[in-house]
Amino acid sequence: MQNIANVVIIGGGIIGCSVAYELAVRGVKDIVVLEKQYLSSGATGRCGAGVRQQWGTETNAILARDSVKRFEGMNEELEYDMDIEFKQGGYLMVSYTQNEWNQYKKNVAIQHRLGIPTKMITPLEAQEIVPHLNINGLIGATFCQTDGHANPFHVVDAYYKAASRLGVKFETYTSVTGIRREKGRVTSVQTTKGDIATSLVINACGYAAGTICEMAGFELPLYPQRHQALVTEPVEPCQGPMVISLHHRLYCQQTPHGSFIMGVGDPNEPKDFNINSSWEFLEDVARQATTVLPLLKNLRVVRQWSGLYDMSPDANPILDEIPDAKGMWVAAGFSGHGFMVGPQTAVLLAQKILGQESFMPIERFGLDRFRTGELLREPAVV
Numbered sequence: 562m563q564n565i566a567n568v569v570i571i572g573g574g575i576i577g578c579s580v581a582y583e584l585a586v587r588g589v590k591d592i593v594v595l596e597k598q599y600l601s602s603g604a605t606g607r608c609g610a611g612v613r614q615q616w617g618t619e620t621n622a623i624l625a626r627d628s629v630k631r632f633e634g635m636n637e638e639l640e641y642d643m644d645i646e647f648k649q650g651g652y653l654m655v656s657y658t659q660n661e662w663n664q665y666k667k668n669v670a671i672q673h674r675l676g677i678p679t680k681m682i683t684p685l686e687a688q689e690i691v692p693h694l695n696i697n698g699l700i701g702a703t704f705c706q707t708d709g710h711a712n713p714f715h716v717v718d719a720y721y722k723a724a725s726r727l728g729v730k731f732e733t734y735t736s737v738t739g740i741r742r743e744k745g746r747v748t749s750v751q752t753t754k755g756d757i758a759t760s761l762v763i764n765a766c767g768y769a770a771g772t773i774c775e776m777a778g779f780e781l782p783l784y785p786q787r788h789q790a791l792v793t794e795p796v797e798p799c800q801g802p803m804v805i806s807l808h809h810r811l812y813c814q815q816t817p818h819g820s821f822i823m824g825v826g827d828p829n830e831p832k833d834f835n836i837n838s839s840w841e842f843l844e845d846v847a848r849q850a851t852t853v854l855p856l857l858k859n860l861r862v863v864r865q866w867s868g869l870y871d872m873s874p875d876a877n878p879i880l881d882e883i884p885d886a887k888g889m890w891v892a893a894g895f896s897g898h899g900f901m902v903g904p905q906t907a908v909l910l911a912q913k914i915l916g917q918e919s920f921m922p923i924e925r926f927g928l929d930r931f932r933t934g935e936l937l938r939e940p941a942v943v
C-alpha cells in the first residue's frame with residue numbers, strides 16, 4: 562500500500578465512494594479509499610435503498626431532490642456497465658393520526674416550495690395506488706411519483722468503477738487504527754497495513770465515524786443504532802410504491818424481482834454496535850406490516866438482517882471539518898437516509914473542500930448547530 566496520499570477517505574460505503582468520485586472528477590489526484598471489509602459491507606449494503614424527497618426539513622429535501630436527478634442519469638453519468646436499477650414507483654406516506662397529518666401538511670408545503678411534486682391525497686385515492694392498503698382510520702396520504710428505490714450494491718459499484726478509472730485507489734480489508742495530528746492539523750492515518758501521510762482525511766465511516774473522530778481526539782454527537790429488515794419470497798407484482806407509515810414505524814416496498822423488503826424502527830433500541838437479528842423484530846414488523854397492508858399476512862420470510870444507523874441529534878448529517886484536526890472532514894450522521902442523499906452530499910462536500918461555489922450552504926450541516934442549539938430537527942424519520 563502507498564505510504565503518502567493527497568486525500569485519504571475512510572469508509573467504502575455510498576458516502577466514501579461517491580466523495581472519492583466527486584473529488585477525482587474535479588481533478589484531484591492521488592486519492593485512497595480505506596475500507597475495513599469489502600465495499601458496501603456497512604449500512605449501505607444492508608439498507609432498504611429507498612429514495613424519497615418527502616422530507617420535513619429543507620436541508621434533507623434539497624439533498625434528496627437533487628440526488629434523485631443524479632440517480633435518474635447515473636448509469637450514463639458513471640458509464641456503468643450494469644444497471645443501478647433505479648425504479649421510480651413513488652413513495653406513499655400514509656397518515657393514521659391527526660398530529661401526523663398536520664405535520665405532513667407542513668412537510669408538503671416545504672416540498673412544494675422546492676419544486677418536489679408531492680400530492681396530498683384522500684384514503685380512497687391512496688387505495689387506488691395500493692389496492693391492499695388498509696384505509697380504516699386512514700386520514701390521508703402524500704404521494705410523490707418520482708421517489709423510488711435503487712440497488713445499493715450496484716450504485717456503490719458504479720461509483721467504485723468510475724472513481725477507479727479516474728485513478729482512485731481502493732484498499733479493502735484495511736482498517737484505520739489511528740489518526741496523527743501535529744499543531745492542530747492532521748498529518749497521517751495509521752492502518753493495519755501501515756501508515757499513510759496526508760493532509761486531507763474524509764471520515765465517511767457511518768456508524769463508526771464517532772470512533773474515528775475519537776482517534777483524532779474529538780467527540781462527535783453521533784451514536785450507532787441497530788435497524789433490522791427482512792425480505793420475503795417473491796410474488797407477482799402488486800405494489801408499485803414504497804409505503805411508509807411513521808405511526809407504525811414501518812416502511813415496505815416490493816422490489817423489481819417481486820420480493821418485499823420491509824423494516825420497522827424501534828425507539829427503544831439501545832445506542833450500541835449490536836447487529837444481531839432478533840425474534841422480537843420479526844413479531845413487531847409482522848404486526849405492523851399486516852396492520853397497514855393486510856394482504857401480506859401469508860408471505861413467507863426468506864431472510865432477516867440488521868445494520869447500524871449513524872444517528873445525529875437532529876437526523877440531519879454532519880458535514881464539517883474537525884476543529885482541532887484541521888484537514889479532517891466528517892460526512893456522517895445520516896440517521897437512516899444516507900443512501901438517498903449520498904450523491905448530492907458528495908458533490909456538496911467536494912465543492913466545499915475544493916473551495917468551489919456550492920449548490921447550497923454547507924454551513925447548515927456544521928457542528929456549530931449542536932453548540933448553539935439551532936438544530937435542523939427532521940420530523941419524517943422512520
Ligand code: FAD
Pocket residue numbers: 571572573574575576577595596597598599600601602603604605606607608609610611612735736737738765766767768769788789790824867868869870871892893895896897898899900901902
Ligand atoms: P456505511 O455504508 O456504513 O459505510 C461506512 C464504512 O466504513 C463501512 O463499510 C465500514 O466497514 C467502514 N469502516 C468502519 N470503521 C472503519 C475503520 N476503522 N477503517 C476502515 N473502514 C471502516 N438509507 C436510505 O437512504 N434509504 C433507505 O431506505 C435506508 N434504509 C435503511 C435500512 C436499514 C436496515 C439500515 C441499517 C440503514 C438504512 N438506510 C437507508 C441508511 C443508509 O444505509 C445509511 O445512511 C448509508 O448507507 C450510510 O452510508 P455511509 O457510506 O455513510 O456508511
